Amino acid sequence: MLQRYRGFLVDIDGVLVRGGQVLPGAVEALADLRTRGPVLLLTNNSTKSRVGTAERLRRAGIPVEPIEVLPSSHVAARFLRTQFGGVRFWYIGEEGIPEEMKAAGHVLVPPEEADWIVVGMDRELTYAKLRQALRALLRGARLLATNEDPTFPTPDGLVPGAGAVVGALRGMGFPPEVVVGKPSPIAFQVALEVLGLAGKEVLMIGDRLDTDVAGAQALGLDTALVLSGVTQKADLEKARVRPTYVAADLAALVQGALIPG
Numbered sequence: 562m563l564q565r566y567r568g569f570l571v572d573i574d575g576v577l578v579r580g581g582q583v584l585p586g587a588v589e590a591l592a593d594l595r596t597r598g599p600v601l602l603l604t605n606n607s608t609k610s611r612v613g614t615a616e617r618l619r620r621a622g623i624p625v626e627p628i629e630v631l632p633s634s635h636v637a638a639r640f641l642r643t644q645f646g647g648v649r650f651w652y653i654g655e656e657g658i659p660e661e662m663k664a665a666g667h668v669l670v671p672p673e674e675a676d677w678i679v680v681g682m683d684r685e686l687t688y689a690k691l692r693q694a695l696r697a698l699l700r701g702a703r704l705l706a707t708n709e710d711p712t713f714p715t716p717d718g719l720v721p722g723a724g725a726v727v728g729a730l731r732g733m734g735f736p737p738e739v740v741v742g743k744p745s746p747i748a749f750q751v752a753l754e755v756l757g758l759a760g761k762e763v764l765m766i767g768d769r770l771d772t773d774v775a776g777a778q779a780l781g782l783d784t785a786l787v788l789s790g791v792t793q794k795a796d797l798e799k800a801r802v803r804p805t806y807v808a809a810d811l812a813a814l815v816q817g818a819l820i821p822g
């Protein structure tokens with residue numbers, strides 16, 4: 562069935578890696594996909610830029626080029642560029658956000674001068690950062706969240722994700738005006754633009770029903786759910802979202818070993 566598609570969007574955590582380890586057969590399966598069409602690794606993780614994400618994957622043992630990855634840090638920078646031209650921004654997050662924002666021509670300024678506050682997962686979140694963000698937001702700065710993932714998987718278990726930062730701002734009365742990460746249509750629109758393909762021509766492969774599958778379906782993409790990440794077979798039976806295909810993992814999907822739904 563993979564021959565139906567001209568390109569592939571592949572989630573990273575739970576599909577290629579889990580808990581810092583490369584999943585069995587993932588590297589070979591990714592190489593197989595590349596022979597069928599362009600592959601773009603679409604991740605909500607905004608802590609790294611495209612270059613940083615590719616480096617992290619290469620270190621883990623998955624050979625990829627920066628051009629093959631699309632982290633939400635880049636989606637945010639590209640979305641703002643397309644919609645508003647260059648903006649003056651401040652951020653709460655890790656290096657992926659300023660790297661991608663500056664590369665897209667946006668200018669990092671002190672919070673009191675920012676037109677946009679861009680936020681993502683930040684393992685050094687402090688009260689002082691929240692206070693600065695609040696001052697900027699009270700002055701009328703607009704808020705963009707790279708994603709709202711509640712938690713983030715690490716080898717030591719789940720840690721607070723971008724949702725913890727967004728939640729703190731929401732708790733002060735400032736929900737994000739824009740969220741660009743999955744399941745936002747913005748993530749998939751930018752991904753299709755980068756691939757140069759239409760939704761019908763592309764298969765989204767992910768491990769989460771609420772982000773990967775639901776978000777892609779909303780834009781008319783077919784979806785493949787792999788059970789190597791957060792979703793178990795039992796969750797699928799209870800869920801209302803129905804992926805086009807289900808497989809144990811990426812290797813099984815590429816071999817055509819589907820689980821009947």
Ligand SMILES: [Mg+2]
Nearest residue numbers: 572574575768
């Ligand atoms: Mg995932």
